[in-house]
Amino acid sequence: MKIAISGKGGAGKTTLAAAMAWLLARGDEGHSPKRVLAVDADPSPSLALSLGIKVPPDLVPVCEMRELIKERTGVTSEGYGVFFKLNPSVADIPEKFWVERDGVKLLILGAVQKGGGGCACPENVFLKNLLSHLILQRDEVAVVDMEAGVEHLGRATVKGVNALIIVVEPSLPSLETAHKIKRLASDIGMKVAGPPPTKGVFAVGNKLMGPEQIEFLEKGLRDIPLLGCLSYNPKIQEASLKGRASFEDNETLIKETRVILKKLEEALGRG
Ligand SMILES: Nc1ncnc2c1ncn2[C@@H]1O[C@H](COP(=O)(O)OP(=O)(O)O)[C@@H](O)[C@H]1O
Numbered sequence: 088m089k090i091a092i093s094g095k096g097g098a099g100k101t102t103l104a105a106a107m108a109w110l111l112a113r114g115d116e117g118h119s120p121k122r123v124l125a126v127d128a129d130p131s132p133s134l135a136l137s138l139g140i141k142v143p144p145d146l147v148p149v150c151e152m153r154e155l156i157k158e159r160t161g162v163t164s165e166g167y168g169v170f171f172k173l174n175p176s177v178a179d180i181p182e183k184f185w186v187e188r189d190g191v192k193l194l195i196l197g198a199v200q201k202g203g204g205g206c207a208c209p210e211n212v213f214l215k216n217l218l219s220h221l222i223l224q225r226d227e228v229a230v231v232d233m234e235a236g237v238e239h240l241g242r243a244t245v246k247g248v249n250a251l252i253i254v255v256e257p258s259l260p261s262l263e264t265a266h267k268i269k270r271l272a273s274d275i276g277m278k279v280a281g282p283p284p285t286k287g288v289f290a291v292g293n294k295l296m297g298p299e300q301i302e303f304l305e306k307g308l309r310d311i312p313l314l315g316c317l318s319y320n321p322k323i324q325e326a327s328l329k330g331r332a333s334f335e336d337n338e339t340l341i342k343e344t345r346v347i348l349k350k351l352e353e354a355l356g357r358g
């Protein structure tokens with residue numbers, strides 16, 4: 088199973104990604120523990136913090152490994168421009184750079200900020216190839232924490248994604264971003280999820296304070312199916328202040344994530 092998580096900045100992508108990855112790896116209520124690869128593809132990576140994983144101080148996001156990217160893409164600068172391979176080898180990268188805790192293997196990709204997602208610079212080509220490899224060629228469960236878009240996913244890669252989950256807060260800007268992401272996903276061939284068994288775009292609500300807000304979200308999401316919600320939970324903020332895993336000592340978050348995973352499995356036809 089491959090899950091990609093997107094949504095407006097601050098909506099709770101990283102919190103949800105960490106809780107899902109941890110719960111899937113731990114195994115739960117009749118589910119056997121899975122091998123889980125958590126992938127941080129956000130320009131400001133923070134999934135390690137949310138997972139409670141200490142990253143060695145000298146480990147930089149893969150997108151900043153200039154020498155490696157140069158070597159693999161064979162960048163050369165000639166006369167009129169820069170030439171490099173469009174299909175660099177990446178198969179050995181995950182094992183080399185992931186950091187593991189509680190059965191979750193975390194790979195920090197980062198993102199290329201300058202030039203935007205469409206830029207065909209060596210860094211972006213390398214990252215896209217790596218993500219495509221993780222999704223299409225590896226057999227772990229993958230949970231990918233992305234930015235507010237689907238920049239890293241191309242048409243070929245998105246075919247391997249079972250669920251693109253958009254995290255939404257009960258606010259109009261958050262809903263607006265959700266529909267924008269839905270359109271971007273549709274442009275590369277992933278539609279909103281239909282009746283099960285299905286794959287596609289789903290939503291998860293976050294920071295909810297009561298049933299009226301769930302109603303507000305359901306209405307505003309229109310055709311995007313809402314898998315479930317996480318309630319507003321000060322313990323999550325507390326954990327991020329103290330640098331602890333968001334799910335540590337947080338039964339509410341664990342319970343709510345469990346419900347979301349169950350709904351997802353049902354929707355995907357694996358329930
Ligand atoms: N359910 C929640 N209740 C309260 N605070 C939350 C909740 N989910 C996330 N937060 C807080 O909101 C901020 C953004 O969450 P984060 O998961 O980092 O969002 P994103 O990855 O989408 O930018 C963090 O400070 C986090 O602690």
Ligand SMILES: [Mg+2]
Nearest residue numbers: 100101129133
């Ligand atoms: Mg984040």
